[in-house]
Amino acid sequence: MLNFNFYNPTRILFGKDMLNNIDQLIPADANVLITYGGESAKKYGTLEKVKTALGNRRIHYFGGIEPNPHYETLLKAVEAVRHNRIDFLLAIGGGSVIDGTKFIALAASYEGEPLDLLHYGFTPIGPDTIKTAIPLGTVLTLPATGSEMNCGGVISYGQGKYPVFSELVFPRFSVLDPNLTFTLPKIQVANGVIDAFVHTTEQYLTYPVDGRIQDRISEGILQTLIEIGENTIAEPENYDARANLVWSATLALNGLICAGVPQDWATHMIGHELTSLYGIDHGQTLAILLPSLLEIRREQKHAKLLQYAERVWNITEGSEAVRINSAIQKTREFFESLGVKTRLSDYNISKDQLLVIIKQLKAHGMTALSETQDLSLDVSRKILENAL
Secondary structure, three states, rough: OOOOOOOOOOEEOOOOOHHHHHHHHOOOOOOOEEEOOOHHHHOOOOHHHHHHHHOEEEEEEEOOOOOOHHHHHHHHEEEEHHHOOOOOOEEEOOHHHHHHHHHHHHHHOOOOOHHHHHHOOOOOOOOOOOOOOOOOOOOOOOOOOHHHHHOOOEEEEEOEEEEEHHHHHOEEEEEOOOHHHHOOOOOHHHHHHHHHHHHHHHHOOOOOOOOOHHHHHHHHHHHHHHHHHHHHHHOOOOOOHHHHHHHHHHHHHHOOOOOOOOOOOOOHHHHHHHHHHHHHOOOHHHHHHHHHHHHHHHOOOOOHHHHHHHHHHOOOOOOOOHHHHHHHHHHHHHHHHHOOOOOOOOOOOHHHHHHHHHHHHHHHOOEEEEOOOOOOHHHHHHHHOOOO
């Protein structure tokens, strides 16, 4: 097992009606800005429930944070924070709203140019750059990204998606009430299942370092998602299925399963370019890319793919090559069972468009991806060609 430094201060309020407890976790004299996305927060009553739970606190609102939150939109929220002297942020939504709110928390406290905060990549922004951020909490309505229990976010600017990390923006608390997710469209639930699944594989399907606890937790998350994936889409008010999805998505990216093991975020990095260029949902890009990446990188991931085949899919017969083939195929079939297509051609992307994607990867510095930093642009091209 590799060395690691694990830290996660986020309090989780999980279950029915736990929203009522936020009154105890926000200062009574706080001046609160509630951030949210579209009209669903109003339409389904979540906004009103939050307002009631906040009691007599001063409340302001900022809506319209997009999927893949736009830098320009978030700057407007930063202006509102400064103008109204906001001292607590409360995000209502999924990963995009929460990611955007983290950026707002940092940028509103930053004395420099906010755009500079987008250029740290996977390196956490340190205290030499920014020492404080506005505290925030979250009310999760879309399980997928794990942003409710980590210190990272992804912000869209121009034709790029930029990771932003800082320990200053771990949420103080997150409310995870599965009931608040019942009204989600089926495609959003499917995307969330896939996002959580791929988050897990990118910390699990690398190379062995004898991280036995991390492997077994990862395998449990993957098995749970396989067990409840179709069910939670078909039966949106099945509380137990949705509760397991919510908690799986949180555990998939709260730092626990990546502690002490290698990580490979190539699927996400290439997927970001597909979203930026063609507007394909994030979860859909992952469903396209993961099976293809596993096929192209099967030698580098040989040992863990065999483990994945046996422990996750119960594939124990046949040669090693046959078992790996079967595990990759079952992964593709699982995504498709959720109603998500898994080929670039399904989204009208042809071979002559791949060069544009490669150029974008190069422009954004994605020239040496994977857990071993040997996934070059040529390999990315092979993955994309194989995904056609």
